[in-house]
Amino acid sequence: ASALREPEVAEVIVVDDASTDDTRDVALAADDGSGRLAVIRFDVNRGPSAARNAAIRASRSPFISILDADDFFLEGRFRRLFASADWDFAADNIMLIRDDAAPDLAKVAAPPFAAEPEFLDFERFIDGNISRRRVRRGELGFLKPVISRAFLERHGLSYDENLRLGEDYELYARAVACGARFKVIKSCGYGAIVRADSLSGRHRTQDLKRLADADLALLEIDSLPERSKAALRRHERHVRDKYRLRNF
Secondary structure (H helix, E strand, O other): OOOOOOOOOOOOOEEEOOOOOOOHHHHHHHHEEEEEOOEEOOOOOHHHHHHHHHHHHOOOOEEEEEEOOEEEOOHHHHHOOOOOOOEEEEEEEEEEEEEEOOOOOHOOOOOOOOOOOEEHHHHHHHHOOOOOOOOOOOOOOOOOOOEEEEEEHHOOOOOOOOOOOOHHHEEEHHHOOOOOOOOEEEEEEEEEEEEEOOOOOOOOOOHHHHHHHHHHHHHHOOOOHHHHHHHHHHHHHHHHHHHHHOOO
């Protein structure tokens, strides 16, 4: 519903990834009669990457914005992001809201960004995805940027359907490696409901291995300078250590 309330939104594609709840009915109930809503249902669960790719293929708009189930856009988000056109990916701050505290805005936590807009280079992006103790969760791979369809098509980019964890991170990393101008602005425009049983919170051990392997694949990009590869190795070790701990 929050997507349909934004006047800049030309179409909303909902992908029901073989859910066992009332996802499809809830989506259809949000239809505002504008003809912008379409619902796709998978017969078997194919994962977030496949769902994202299906929605992108089914859509025609020149810009793409991912909205995960239960999350929402804040009013005016796209007006702020489209205030300038000097980007290929444009992200804003995320409000992280615990599902048991959603009505209490005093408990909202948003990852910090610079007061002015900034562009992320490859090393900054990769290092920004290494979680650290006593630092509030705010990895840059959790961002939900508006994405230029032309950039994706020009570079043949899509979500890696082997990944069920870190699929956004992997796509953003490949895009920045291809020269994407990844802009981050200070305002909050995306609300993320944090649940203990979310997909990112209950990933399988094998999902960690696949994410670490994705870093190894990124290391094969010939155009990456050594400092970028060093950042990738740091992230790969970070994820691989988690995998080994879980797989002990």
